[in-house]
Amino acid sequence: MATGISPNWGGILLGARWYVLFSVIAGASAIPNDLREAAASLRLPRVLWWRRLVLPAIFPGYVTGGITAAGGAWNASIVAEIVSYGGTTLTATGLGAYIAHATSVGDGPRILIGVTVMSRHVVGLNRLFWRRLYALSERRFTL
Numbered sequence: 001m002a003t004g005i006s007p008n009w010g011g012i013l014l015g016a017r018w019y020v021l022f023s024v025i026a027g028a029s030a031i032p033n034d035l036r037e038a039a040a041s042l043r044l045p046r047v048l049w050w051r052r053l054v055l056p057a058i059f060p061g062y063v064t065g066g067i068t069a070a071g072g073a074w075n076a077s078i079v080a081e082i083v084s085y086g087g088t089t090l091t092a093t094g095l096g097a098y099i100a101h102a103t104s105v106g107d108g109p110r111i112l113i114g115v116t117v118m119s120r121h122v123v124g125l126n127r128l129f130w131r132r133l134y135a136l137s138e139r140r141f142t143l
Contacts, residue, residue, distance in 0.1 A: 016073035020065035027061025028054065060137040067130045074122065 031053065039053050084090075091097055095118055102110035 016069040019069035019072050020062065023061040023065025023068065024058050025061075027058035030061075031057045056141045059141040063130075063133050063137040067126075067134065070125070070130070071122075 035053060039049055044052070095114060099111060099114035099118070102114060
């Protein structure tokens, strides 16, 4: 609230960034020392060092981080759509607010609809986007 970021974007930004960062760091840490030494002894130019060594090494970590970040952002945005503290209540528009409202009034069929939509969205996104990107990273960029 102090930053002026809307609850719609704040939950996503706060929930997602760390997953990608730590997965990319893990990918960069997994570069074998032999490859680093070979690149140094060949005096690879910086552009080639990044393009041929670092980026292919961190790509699988980036994809894994993206998958977990999408899940984390999804969870954070669902949870953060209605936040109450003190006398202030922040409400965002979205599926989380829909489910929270349906839960607060005890509307079972709407809760079921919300959870079904959420589940289908997550499964569909995983099958259409993340599974293909992960297969690409395993096929082309595994060290």
